[in-house]
Amino acid sequence: AFLFLIRKSQEARGRSVNLSFQVSVIEKLNERNKDFKFKISSLEEYIAAVDKVAPKLNMLKGEFNIGKNMRVHKTNYSSRSDLKKMNTLIQDYLTNILEPVLTLGTQFGISYPKGAADDIWEKMFENSAHDSMANSVSDNVNEDIYLRYKQARDMATSLVELTLRQISVQIKKPDDKAITLTVFNTTPVAKSGLVTKTIYTPAQNFEIQDKDGKPIPFVVAGFKDETEEVNGATVQLNPGNRIYQPEKVYKTKISLVVKNIPPMGYQQYYLIPNVGKADELSVSNQTTIENEYYKIEVNLDGSLRITRKTDGRVFDKQAILEDNGDDGDSYNYSPAKKDWVIYSTDQAFKVKANKSALLNELKIDFDFRVPADLDERAHRKAFVLMPVSLEIKLKKDNPVIGFRVVTDNRQPLDHRLCIDFDTQIVTDGSIDDIQFGSIKRPFELKKAILDWQEKPISINTMQTYTSLSDKNNMFA
Secondary structure, three states: OOOEEOOOOHHHOOOOOOHHHHHHHHHHHHHHOOOOOOOEEOHHHHHHHHHHHOOOOOOOOOOOOOOOOOOOOHHHHHOOHHHHHHHHHHHHHHHHHHHHHHHHHHOOOOOOOHHHHHHHHHHHHHOOOHHHHHOOOOHHHHHHHHHHHHHHHHHHHHHHHHHHHHHHOOOOOOOOOOEEEEEEEOOOOOEEEEEEEEEEEOOOOEEEEOOOOOEOOEEEEEEEEOHHHHHHHOOOOOOOOOOOOOOOOEEEEEEEEEEEEOOOEEEEEEEEEOOOOOOEOEEEOOOEEEOOOEEEEEOOOOOEEEEEOOOOOEEEEEOEEEEEEEOOOOOOOOEOOOOOOEEHHHOEEEEEEEEOOOEEEEEEEEEEEEOOOHHHHHOOOOOEEEEEEEEEEEEOOOOOOEEEEEEOOOOOOOEEEEEEOOOOOOOOEEEEEEOOEEEEEEOOOOOOOOOOOOOOOOOOOOOOOEEEEOOOOEEO
């Protein structure tokens, strides 16, 4: 028997399905096809029928994203990247922060807000329809998608902030410690490192202490006086109660050293105003930063020279930005017919360094000039300004180099911006993080690629990392 599966689409939203029409279709199919018998079935019945016949089936492996027999829109990942980024960030936030925080709150007698959490996930699911996730829809629909993401994000962050406040006020503190800083760890392992956060302080000179009164190292990135705004917004519900209201309030960005924050737990610290002197990041025009693991220098062309201190190995010409044309549509990237690749090593730039004992940063601001569109690219004209900032960060006792690229690309059209690293590793494939695990991807397809429905392009995506490795080195 050949089973004909007709399923009621979710898009029908409860509308009735014309069963008589379906029956008439089945009758006509059975009339015209004597070798097969068609029937309305379910997915479960279909699988059971296949199992009963037990045919010899081919084993397929891999990601099933090869467009030989059909179009898969493999490079669709870059369309409306702002919304795709929101989806990833909010999904990670719900899983790694919201759910653990709400669970932690139940240990302090705070009811788990199941209804609110369900509403947040429902909004995420509403944005997970095929075209919604691909963002291959009109601007009007994209606005609706963004609104659902915004609502999910705002509800989640508000729930987390409220729950953390409710937990923090229940933690006992010494009577002489008016201001507390509570650091939470929502992972299943103890955590140490440098935590960067914006807080409010009653003075520019202060000390942060642990429960034993021991000073905790920290560095300040700057102060902003917000006394009038904070005091003006303070509402005292019970005027008979004394509240802590300092003469001055500064918005302060700090990076604080924390050690061994217990899994699914917290540590509370105390801010002592008018004690000691806060260590501030010093701003300079230097072009080199370093920590225990690396020394990073800005070359004369704006690329980076990275020296690994453990063995003295040098990785030169790193973090080069390249801009090329994109002749694709709202689904796919497609190489420009007359392309012109433009590199950051040919652009004017300025360098600024922020340094301290705990944190060192480099910021390279490029005056990147690119073509306005594909026509100008074909004629090698580059008069449109696309500012790009490359931020590099080294933390004390941390073997990871932090990179961040910020660009304003509202002016140029039909283009793609990439960042290039020369790993000096020779290998036949990369190892990438995808849904539910990792995968090794070959760099080239061994089989013939003629007569494909969709031309194979060497663009692959990952969830959180991509990596190359050999016997001695790993670059991720």
